[in-house]
Amino acid sequence: ETGVTQTPRHLVMGMTNKKSLKCEQHLGHNAMYWYKQSAKKPLELMFVYNFKEQTENNSVPSRFSPECPNSSHLFLHLHTLQPEDSALYLCASSRGGLPSQETQYFGPGTRLLVL
């Protein structure tokens, strides 16, 4: 185990539903990340939080809304998603702080299917 947990592991939702993904890290890290992984494509960075402050938002549609209440927890709130949003959503954490030589540790992911 990497020390990063994600729930749920699988999620099926309709386009009008609202759901949330949860990530928790037990590594004492201060930076947390959301990635989207689709087949045959590189991991796409969505959001970065460093000491609870959002530092990156890579032009992600507003139907994805992140929340970071503390350095150990990260949420991704989902609403009115599209079928093309179906993917594996990965959470990661790293030591954080000033940009440095960072290693990210990933959770197991949430497999999302939008119908």
Place this chain on the structure above:
Amino acid sequence: EDQVTQSPEALRLQEGESSSLNCSYTVSGLRGLFWYRQDPGKGPEFLFTLYSAGEEKEKERLKATLTKKESFLHITAPKPEDSATYLCAVQAPLSGNQFYFGTGTSLTVIP
């Protein structure tokens, strides 16, 4: 534009048949290069971080090397349990916390 390219896309090896995976990058400067292993339906598992050209790291049957333009992941006498997708990522100095990932090499080791 910063870019990471991995080759081959897929590789099938007989058990015991050594080979290498390639990760080439065109980022403007390099803060770190990372190798991960990913099993189907799971998150990437960290393997190595390399920081400067000439650096090498080893773990069991895996050895990672780094030059100024590319990295190699050498697999010596692979076993079926080494079958997975191997991902490469780079962190560039001007990108803050941005990591650029390749699309991975899917390795299958046949008994």
